[in-house]
Amino acid sequence: MPTLLIVGAKDAVISVESIVRSTAFLLEFELKMVEDAGHFPHQEKPRDVNNALLDFLRGEFSIPF
Helix, strand or coil: CCEEEEEECCCCCCCHHHHHHHHCCCCCEEEEEECCCCCCHHHHCHHHHHHHHHHHHCCCCCCCC
16 A cells, blocks of 8 residues: 655654654655654645645655655
8 A cells, every 4th residue: 555654854753763664564655754844744834744645645656665
């Protein structure tokens, strides 16, 4: 199942190592780092998150894995 991981680039709670470990269970995924957002990118940058979701649902992967 294609999966979209969205994280804030300035997230002090979720480590990069944690994100990498999460991808071990995924065959097809895209990682979206939201610039200038912390742990709540959907609240801090809702337009960026919504655009990422729409692109993902349309099948417009920026980084195919």
